[in-house]
Amino acid sequence: MAAGGSERFEKIQMPAAYRLVAEAIEREIVTGRLRAGEAIGTEVELGRQFGVNRSTVREGIRALEEGGYVSRGPDRRLYASLPRYSRLSSRMSRAMVLHEVTFRELYDATLALEMATVAHAVVNVGEESLAAMEKNIAESEAVMDDPVRLCELDTDFHALLAKAAGNRVLELAREPASLLFFPTAEMICRRLPEGAPRMLQAHRLILDALRAHDAAAAATWMRRHLVDWRKGFERAGRDLDEPVERVYARTLAPPGE
Amino acid sequence: MAAGGSERFEKIQMPAAYRLVAEAIEREIVTGRLRAGEAIGTEVELGRQFGVNRSTVREGIRALEEGGYVSRGPDRRLYASLPRYSRLSSRMSRAMVLHEVTFRELYDATLALEMATVAHAVVNVGEESLAAMEKNIAESEAVMDDPVRLCELDTDFHALLAKAAGNRVLELAREPASLLFFPTAEMICRRLPEGAPRMLQAHRLILDALRAHDAAAAATWMRRHLVDWRKGFERAGRDLDEPVERVYARTLAPPGE
DNA sequence: ACCAATTTGTCCGTATGTATG
DNA sequence: TCATACATACGGACAAATTGG
Numbered sequence: 361m362a363a364g365g366s367e368r369f370e371k372i373q374m375p376a377a378y379r380l381v382a383e384a385i386e387r388e389i390v391t392g393r394l395r396a397g398e399a400i401g402t403e404v405e406l407g408r409q410f411g412v413n414r415s416t417v418r419e420g421i422r423a424l425e426e427g428g429y430v431s432r433g434p435d436r437r438l439y440a441s442l443p444r445y446s447r448l449s450s451r452m453s454r455a456m457v458l459h460e461v462t463f464r465e466l467y468d469a470t471l472a473l474e475m476a477t478v479a480h481a482v483v484n485v486g487e488e489s490l491a492a493m494e495k496n497i498a499e500s501e502a503v504m505d506d507p508v509r510l511c512e513l514d515t516d517f518h519a520l521l522a523k524a525a526g527n528r529v530l531e532l533a534r535e536p537a538s539l540l541f542f543p544t545a546e547m548i549c550r551r552l553p554e555g556a557p558r559m560l561q562a563h564r565l566i567l568d569a570l571r572a573h574d575a576a577a578a579a580t581w582m583r584r585h586l587v588d589w590r591k592g593f594e595r596a597g598r599d600l601d602e603p604v605e606r607v608y609a610r611t612l613a614p615p616g617e
Numbered sequence: 618m619a620a621g622g623s624e625r626f627e628k629i630q631m632p633a634a635y636r637l638v639a640e641a642i643e644r645e646i647v648t649g650r651l652r653a654g655e656a657i658g659t660e661v662e663l664g665r666q667f668g669v670n671r672s673t674v675r676e677g678i679r680a681l682e683e684g685g686y687v688s689r690g691p692d693r694r695l696y697a698s699l700p701r702y703s704r705l706s707s708r709m710s711r712a713m714v715l716h717e718v719t720f721r722e723l724y725d726a727t728l729a730l731e732m733a734t735v736a737h738a739v740v741n742v743g744e745e746s747l748a749a750m751e752k753n754i755a756e757s758e759a760v761m762d763d764p765v766r767l768c769e770l771d772t773d774f775h776a777l778l779a780k781a782a783g784n785r786v787l788e789l790a791r792e793p794a795s796l797l798f799f800p801t802a803e804m805i806c807r808r809l810p811e812g813a814p815r816m817l818q819a820h821r822l823i824l825d826a827l828r829a830h831d832a833a834a835a836a837t838w839m840r841r842h843l844v845d846w847r848k849g850f851e852r853a854g855r856d857l858d859e860p861v862e863r864v865y866a867r868t869l870a871p872p873g874e
Numbered sequence: 875a876c877c878a879a880t881t882t883g884t885c886c887g888t889a890t891g892t893a894t895g
Numbered sequence: 896t897c898a899t900a901c902a903t904a905c906g907g908a909c910a911a912a913t914t915g916g
Contacts, residue, residue: 378679389715390711390715390863392863418672418676419675419676419679420679422676422677422679422680423679423683424683425680426680426681426683426684428712442712442715443711443712444712445712448705448708448709448712451700451705452705452709452789454647455685455699455700455701455789456785456786456789458646458647458699459699459702459785461785461786465785465786465787468737468784468786468787469733469784469786469787470786472730472733472736473729473730476726476729476730476733527722527725528713528716528718528722529718529722529723529725529726529727529793529794530722530726530729532709532712532713532793533726533730533790533791533793533794534790536789537786537790606647606648606649
C-alpha cells in the first residue's frame with residue numbers, strides 16, 4: 361500500500377473524547393480561568409456542556425484526578441486544585457527505584473542538593489524555621505531507641521531545612537532523592553549503635569550554625585553528616601553500587617493520595 | 618452526634634472500586650511481577666478477574682495511564698510500562714509555574730544544580746557524550762539567528778551534560794528547573810544581540826574543560842554562563858523576583874504524552 | 875482481498891448510598 | 896424525617912478499528 365516512507369499526509373487520528381474533556385478542563389486551570397478551590401460542576405453538567413456521555417466525563421476526571429488538577433471535596437463534588445508537590449515527589453522517587461538507580465547516584469546527588477540547601481538556609485532562615493527544627497531535635501532525643509521514628513524525624517529535619525532555605529525550586533528538586541535517601545538511615549541506626557547519637561549531634565551543630573548564620577560551619581557539619589551516612593552504609597556491609605531496593609517503592613505514598 | 622473531638626473509632630471508608638483496581642495493577646508492576654512491555658489483559662478480562670464492571674476497570678486504567686504505569690500499544694491493547702522521567706519532569710515544571718515560583722528561585726536552584734552536574738560530568742564524561750555535545754554546538758552555530766531553535770539546543774546541551782554526569786538522580790532533579798530556566802534564554806537572545814555568541818562560547822569552553830577533565834575550568838565557565846543569563850535577564854528589564862509566567866505551563870508537554 | 879472474531883470507545887438506562895437542606 | 900441532588904457502580908448495547916485466518 362503506497363510503498364515508500366514519505367507520504368503526503370500523516371495518518372489523521374482522533375484523540376479520544378475523554379482526553380479532550382480532560383485537556384479542556386486542565387487548560388482552564390493552567391491558564392487560571394479556573395482557580396484552585398473553585399467548583400468544576402457536576403458530572404452530568406460537564407457531560408451536557410461537552411456533549412458527551414457521563415461515563416466519558418468520568419474517565420477524563422480520573423485522569424485529571426491522578427494528575428492532581430481536580431479533587432473531590434468532602435461532599436464528593438469536583439473542585440479545581442493545584443498539583444501538590446508531595447504527590448509528584450513520591451512519584452519521582454518510585455520512578456527512580458523502578459529504573460534501578462544505585463545508592464551511589466543517590467548519595468552523590470543528595471550531597472550536592474543538601475549542600476546547596478544548607479547554604480541557602482544559612483542566609484534565609486527565619487525564627488519559625490529555627491523553632492521547628494529545635495522542636496524536631498527535641499523530639500528526636502526522646503525516641504533515640506526507636507529507629508523507625510528517629511529516621512522519620514531525620515527526613516523531617518532535612519525537609520524543614522529545605523523550607524528554611526526559602527527556595528521552592530530547590531526544595532522540590534531535593535525531595536524525590538530525599539524520600540529514598542533518609543529512610544536508609546533506619547537500617548544504619550539499627551546496625552550501628554553510634555549512628556543515632558552522631559546523627560543527632562550533626563543536626564544540632566547544623567542548627568547552631570544556622571542560628572549564627574555561619575555558612576562555613578553549616579557546610580562543614582552537613583558534609584560530615586552525609587559522609588557519616590556513607591561510612592555507616594559501608595560499615596553495615598552494603599555496597600554503594602547496589603541498586604536501591606524495590607521495597608522502598610512500595611513504602612512510598614500510594615498514588616491515591 | 619457524639620460531641621467532642623475524640624471518638625473511639627475512625628469513620629470507616631471504603632476505597633472506590635476503580636482505585637482498588639488501579640492499585641492492584643500498579644502493585645504488580647512496582648513489585649516486578651508484571652514487567653514493562655508485558656500485556657495486562659483486555660478490559661473485559663480484567664473486569665472478570667476483579668469482579669467489577671468494565672466501566673469501573675476503564676476508570677482505573679485512566680488513572681494508571683496518567684501515572685505512566687500502563688500504556689496502549691499500537692494495537693490499542695494494554696501493556697505495563699514504567700513511568701517515564703520526561704513526563705514527570707514536565708509535570709513538576711508545570712506545578713512550579715502554578716505555584717508561582719520566582720525567577721530568583723529558579724536561578725539559584727539552577728546554579729546549584731548545574732554546578733553539581735558539571736562537576737560530576739568532568740569526572741564521568743565519555744566519548745559518546747563528548748561527541749553528542751560537539752554535534753549540539755555545531756548545530757547551534759548554524760542557527761545563530763533563530764532564537765527559538767537556538768534555545769532548544771541550549772536546553773539540549775545542558776541535558777546532554779547531565780547525561781554525561783552519569784547520575785540519574787541528579788539528572789532527574791535538575792530537569793524540572795531546567796525546563797523552565799533555559800527557555801527564557803530565547804527572550805534574552807531576542808533582546809540582546811551579544812547573548813547568543815556568549816552562550817555558544819560558554820558551551821564551547823565547558824566542552825573543552827570536560828574533554829581535558831579540568832574541573833576548575835568547567836566550574837568557572839559554567840558559573841560565568843549562568844551569571845551571564847542573570848545579567849542578560851536584568852538588562853532586558855526583567856525583575857528576578859517576578860513569578861515565572863503561566864505562559865510557560867502551557868508550552869510544556871501536554872499531559873497526554 | 876475478503877470475512878469473522880476480538881477489543882476498544884462511547885453511549886444509554888438504572889440502582890444504591892450518601893450528603894445537604 | 897423526608898426529599899433532592901449527586902457520585903458510584905452495574906449491565907447492556909453498538910460502531911469502529913484491529914487481528915488473524
